[in-house]
Amino acid sequence: MTHLWQNTNPRNKNPSLFLTCFTNLSSTSAGKSSPATFAKYLGLEKHVSAFFKNKSTISVSETVAEKFRDWLLSDRSLEPVTVRERIVMMNACWEWAQKKKLVLENPWEEVKVSVAPKQRPEPFTLKEINAIVQKFRSAPELNHYADYVEFKFGCSLRTGEAAALLWRHCSPECDRIWIGESLSNGSRKSTKTNKGLLNNRSPTKSRISRYLKTRLNISYFGIDSTQL
Numbered sequence: 568m569t570h571l572w573q574n575t576n577p578r579n580k581n582p583s584l585f586l587t588c589f590t591n592l593s594s595t596s597a598g599k600s601s602p603a604t605f606a607k608y609l610g611l612e613k614h615v616s617a618f619f620k621n622k623s624t625i626s627v628s629e630t631v632a633e634k635f636r637d638w639l640l641s642d643r644s645l646e647p648v649t650v651r652e653r654i655v656m657m658n659a660c661w662e663w664a665q666k667k668k669l670v671l672e673n674p675w676e677e678v679k680v681s682v683a684p685k686q687r688p689e690p691f692t693l694k695e696i697n698a699i700v701q702k703f704r705s706a707p708e709l710n711h712y713a714d715y716v717e718f719k720f721g722c723s724l725r726t727g728e729a730a731a732l733l734w735r736h737c738s739p740e741c742d743r744i745w746i747g748e749s750l751s752n753g754s755r756k757s758t759k760t761n762k763g764l765l766n767n768r769s770p771t772k773s774r775i776s777r778y779l780k781t782r783l784n785i786s787y788f789g790i791d792s793t794q795l
Contacts, residue, residue: 602754611657614635619635624664625670629678631674636650636654636680647682648682651680661673703717722775725758727750727751730749732746734783737779740776740780741779741783746758
């Protein structure tokens, strides 16, 4: 693939801005980036290609960078929070190029995107939580999700953290769970917070502990689940 920074040099009067977005950057950090992050880099390539075309890196001033930001908001109709993330990615690209001495200045450092604050939704009440769990348990088409739903309500884990749990992460009595991994797009990685043990102390968590222990003692397809 053609690299974004191929043939660029600060001393070159017309360094080319190649249209394959972040290829060089992402190729050097492929082992460090999650598949989701890498997919964002690739997604930004289309916008870079459409806006910059054959512009040179040296012609990308702060004014041009701001026009790209405004173009993403208006012509591409992206949400401000998404545009802010894309500008951060462009900034990271230029920072990498500066370290490699491929460009002299970074026009993205001062490009800001205003994101209006959003009111947080009201959390479910205990009565609402019980009603939701009971609906899952009573509906034939939903009851296989019931334990998972109650677990999520009782333990407040991110979806990726819950999806990454294995039986070996549970204590023998299922009263403690080690949270140290997250699953995203089929890839395991460490959690954002690197949590340790999750203690089940509340009545809700005690109930979760009981049904986890029941599941732990079941063998699936001849495989002892305690070995999983």
